[in-house]
Every structure is written in structure tokens, then in C-alpha cells.
Amino acid sequence: MTSSQRHQAKVALVTGGGTGIGAAIAGRLVAEGAKVILTGRRPEPLEAAAERLSARAIAADMSAPGEVKAVIEQIVAEFGQLDLVVANAGGHGFSSVAETDDESWRSSMAANLDTAFVTLREALPQLIAQQGSAVIVSSLAGLFAGPNVAGYTVGKHALIGLTKSLARDYGKRGVRVNALCPGWVRTPMADAEMDEYAAAAGIASREEAYRKVTANVPLARPADPAEIAAIASFLGSSEASYITGATIVADGGAHVVDLPTIAFDGVL
Incomplete structure (x- = not known):
């Protein structure tokens, strides 16, 4: 954690905040002065994380428009504003195209894409009012394809398109949106x-x-989750005030490796 107060007086929403990267980002934001609201579908880990981090937990399916609208309204009623959204919720989609039925496909898109789309659509009025920002957590799978992860790969790729579209349309209204693509964490x-x-x-x-x-x-x-949290915190802060529409890759350098030359390692 850090003693920096770069998010002092801000209110931040972190989706998928009960475990892993989401919980690490929430902890970092709390340590840097933000009031943080965690959302997720599973109340138990969500409430445990909120208690541990001194955050607020609201259990909700962030792909469901009605539930998302209620979450945003509750945040504004309790805190008066919303300055930063970290769209981190995801998962599902671990099969090849031929093995993915319609229900599984819809579940993949709901978990990996709809959660970010619906959350940011509903949060935009507040982000515009606050000249706020968003960080969309995609993945290295948003740039490349692993084996037998069709739904996950397509959803994570789409998040980068969503990032660019939001940055293009709302930059002139003071909103910044960036994508973060972790590798193995x-x-x-x-x-x-x-x-x-x-x-x-x-x-x-x-x-x-x-x-x-x-x-x-x-x-x-x-990576350790704290390393990804540090990048998300920076992107959501005023220190990144001229960065929008960017795709920041945090994968230990995996994306620079030329696969056909791996056989040459240690030989030439």
C-alpha cells in the first residue's frame, strides 16, 4: 500500500471487487484516500473484502441494468458523487467455439462485456458531472487468443473496443477511459x-x-495483484490526466515475445 492521497475525496466503484485484482485495486484506492464501493454477485467474499478494506459492499449483478441503476443511485444517495469506475468484473467462457452453446456464450458476454458496458452507461452522468474517469480491466486475452477460451477471449477483446468508443465519445465532456490488460496474476x-x-x-x-x-x-x-492495482490507481488519478483511450499491458513482457523465435533461446 501507499501513503499517497492521490484519490482523496473521491468516490470509486470497483466491480468484481470481492477477490483477486478487484480487491487489490479497492485496497489501493482506500489507502490513497478514496471512499470505495465494491460490487459483485457473491455476497460472502464481497462483504469480507469490504470489512477488511474499510470499503462499502453492495451485492449486485452488474450485467443487469436494473441492478446497476440501483447501485449507482445508492452510491449517489450515500456519497453524493461518483468519480471513478473500475470495471473489473469478468470470468466465464472457457471452451472452444464448437463446444460453446448459446447459453454459455451469453454467460460469457454477460460476465466479460455486459458488466462493463452496463456499469459505465449508467455511471456516465456522474462521471461527466465529476469530470471523472474509468479503468476497464481487460486481459492479455484481449490482445491474443489462448486455447479453448473463445467466450473469454472475445469478451476481453470487446472491452478494448468499448474503451476506445467511450474515450472517443466522452473525452470532450471531460471523461477519461483506459483499458488495463494483465497477464498471469x-x-x-x-x-x-x-x-x-x-x-x-x-x-x-x-x-x-x-x-x-x-x-x-x-x-x-x-504478477502480484498489488502490481496491477498500482497501475489502475495511476490510470484513475490526475497524474494520468492526458491519457485516455489507451490500452496498458501489464504482462511481464509476454506480448513482446516472438513465438517463432522461442526455439532459439539458449541456442544462438
Whole structure:
């Protein structure tokens, strides 16, 4: 955490704030002076995170327009304003196109795209009034495709388009919007993926699985959630006042690796 008060007197909404990256971002914003509201569909981890971080929890499905509208109205009624939205909610979509039925596809889009779209649409009047900003948490999957993650990949790609559209249309009204694309981060979701990978590949431990999946990443490790939170905090602050419509990649350098040259490592 930091002693900086860069978000003093701000009110911030973090979707998907109960665990992982969302909880880390919320903690960072609280430490920097913001009043933070966490939303998510699961009340138990959400309320636990809010108590731990001295934040406010409101359980809601942020892909449902009625619920989102009620959340925004409650925030304004309690705090009088909304200055920053971190659209972090996501998940679902872990199958190939041929194996994705209609219901699974809709669930993927709802979790990964609709949560951000609906939240920001409903929050825009407040962000315009406050000359505020938004950070949309996409993923390295918003730039590249992994195996058998069609819904997740398409939804995360679409978030970058949403970021650009919002930045283009609302910049002249004082609103900044940027996308943040993390690579592997040590979160409960990533831990579960490492455990599944380890079991399937005959790898002895979660740590060894993390080493395997980051072996060709220049920094050769996953991120800590606090590292992603620091970037989100910066993007949402006045220190980033001339940055909008940007896609910030935080992946330890994975996106600079030319796949066809990996075979040359240690040989030439």
C-alpha cells in the first residue's frame, strides 16, 4: 500500500471487487484516500473484502441494468458523487467455439462485456458531472487468443473496443477511459487454473505450474495483484490526466515475445 492521497475525496466503484485484482485495486484506492464501493454477485467474499478494506459492499449483478441503476443511485444517495469506475468484473467462457452453446456464450458476454458496458452507461452522468474517469480491466486475452477460451477471449477483446468508443465519445465532456490488460496474476482464479493445469500435465505443484506458464515471459513470473492495482490507481488519478483511450499491458513482457523465435533461446 501507499501513503499517497492521490484519490482523496473521491468516490470509486470497483466491480468484481470481492477477490483477486478487484480487491487489490479497492485496497489501493482506500489507502490513497478514496471512499470505495465494491460490487459483485457473491455476497460472502464481497462483504469480507469490504470489512477488511474499510470499503462499502453492495451485492449486485452488474450485467443487469436494473441492478446497476440501483447501485449507482445508492452510491449517489450515500456519497453524493461518483468519480471513478473500475470495471473489473469478468470470468466465464472457457471452451472452444464448437463446444460453446448459446447459453454459455451469453454467460460469457454477460460476465466479460455486459458488466462493463452496463456499469459505465449508467455511471456516465456522474462521471461527466465529476469530470471523472474509468479503468476497464481487460486481459492479455484481449490482445491474443489462448486455447479453448473463445467466450473469454472475445469478451476481453470487446472491452478494448468499448474503451476506445467511450474515450472517443466522452473525452470532450471531460471523461477519461483506459483499458488495463494483465497477464498471469496470482489470484484465486489463476490459482485454480494452475491447479487444473498441474493435475493434467503431471506437474508436482502450483508453483511449478506458474513457473511453466511464465517460462517464456521476459520477467519469468506472474504478477502480484498489488502490481496491477498500482497501475489502475495511476490510470484513475490526475497524474494520468492526458491519457485516455489507451490500452496498458501489464504482462511481464509476454506480448513482446516472438513465438517463432522461442526455439532459439539458449541456442544462438
